[in-house]
Amino acid sequence: MNAAVTKRQTGRFLPEITPKSNKRRKGTHYSRMKQEDSLGSGSSPLISRGEISQFRNSPKQNICVQLLREGYPRAFSEIFSLLAADRDRRDAAEPGSDLRLQTPLDRQLDKLETMKRHLSRAEEAERTCSWMVVCDQRLMLGWYFSAPEDLWLSLHFFHSCTDREQGSHSRPATEARVCMAETYLKLGELERARQQAELCLQQVEDAGWADSDGRPLRLRACEALWRIYSRLADAPLEAADHDQGLKLLYKGYGMATECRYTSQYTRAYEYFLQGYEVACELGDVALLQKAQVLVASARAHSQIWKFRADVESASPPALGRLIAWKERGRQQGLYR
Incomplete structure (x- = not known):
């Protein structure tokens, strides 16, 4: 019995690894290493965690993460606030x-990327106190x-040009101001x-100054x-407040005179x-006399600019109109 116990104790606990099994394991390990090398060599590239997140995350998440990673916290905060404002506007709207x-807005990738691009450039310009560049980037977003x-x-981006402490009197901010005036006019917010x-x-x-298209901003x-x-x-005028109505029409006529436009004088003539x-x-004589002067002045200016346009054009129809105008004047005895 002791001999049997001794024989069991001296026996190996694990089976012997034969050369054949060793060769098989070596081959398996080698093939695995070769597969990993091929994956890393470019034949079948691995996808990074960031690339995976581009597919998994929403456009809003991707844009916000990119801004923070690239070091633009102000641009991130502004876009995040605008997205929240858009959500609030939609929630407050009537169903249907x-x-x-x-x-x-958070699903419109092109708009989010445009905001990211210009706001990040504006933030870079703020770091170097290049306020005109800041306003220029925001003006582009307003357009x-x-x-x-x-x-x-x-309106948000135009206001961000004109309401800021630095750069609010620069050329881009001034252009943003007239753009705001035109936008409010479209919305009917006249004041x-x-x-x-x-x-x-x-x-x-x-x-x-001239605007971005070369047109004088004053004009x-x-x-x-x-x-x-x-x-x-x-x-x-609808409320029968004729004095106030005429006063505003007179101001409009003054602006039309500044603009010096063939169509605006005609429109001013119609109002007067x-x-x-x-x-x-x-039956107010004083008011009637003032109205007569305004009507005559607007009519005269409209005719002068029509005549000037025809002279500068020198086209066959324009020359025909000039000859007819001269004939009418001769018949009326204005000149020989």
């Missing part, structure tokens, strides 16, 4: 309204969001439009004010003719 049917459903974003256009006119008084502000005053005159008819009904 156009706003509810629109695609949420970009020009669709009717995006006007709230357009806000008037305020912005008048401030723009003050800022460009001696600067001689653009005058044109906006002409349209705004004309719209503002509608309410008092309306005021003249109102003065006739009232």
Whole structure:
């Protein structure tokens, strides 16, 4: 029995590894290493964690993470706030309204990437106190969001140019101000439009700036004010407040004179003719005389600019109109 126990104790606990099994394991290990090398060599590249997140996360998450990783916390905060504002607007809208049917801002990748690009550039410019560049980048965003459903974003970025402490009197910020006036006019917010256009006119008084298309900002502000005053005159005229209506029409005429446009003088003439008819009904002699002067002046200017346009054009139809105008003058005895 002792011999049997001794034999069991001296026996191996694990079976012997034969050369054949060793060769098999070596081959398995080698093939596994070869597979890993091939995966890392580029023949079948591994996907990184960041790349996987691009597919798993929403556009909003990806944009926000990128901004934080690249070191733009202010741009991240602004975009995050705008997304929250968009969500609040949609929640407050009536069920079935156009706003509810629109695609949420956080799902519109092109708009998010555009905001990311320009806001990150603006933040870089802030670090070097390049305030004109800051306003220029924000002005571009205001232009970009020009669709009717995006006007709230357009106004946000225009205001971010004009309401800031630094750069608010730069050329891009002044252009943003007249853009705001035009946007408020589209929305029918006439008092806000008037305020912005008048401030723009003050800022460009001696600067001689042009907008991004090369058009004088003063001219653009005058044109906006002409349209705004004309719209503002509608309410008092409808309420029979003729004095206030004529006062606003006169301001509009002054802006049309500044603009020096063939169509704006004609429009001013139409408004003053309306005021003249109102003065006739009232029988107010002083008001009637003032209205007559305004009508005659606007009519004369409209005719002068038509004549000038025809002279500069020198086209066959324009020459025909000039000859006819001369013949009428000769028949009326204005000249020989």
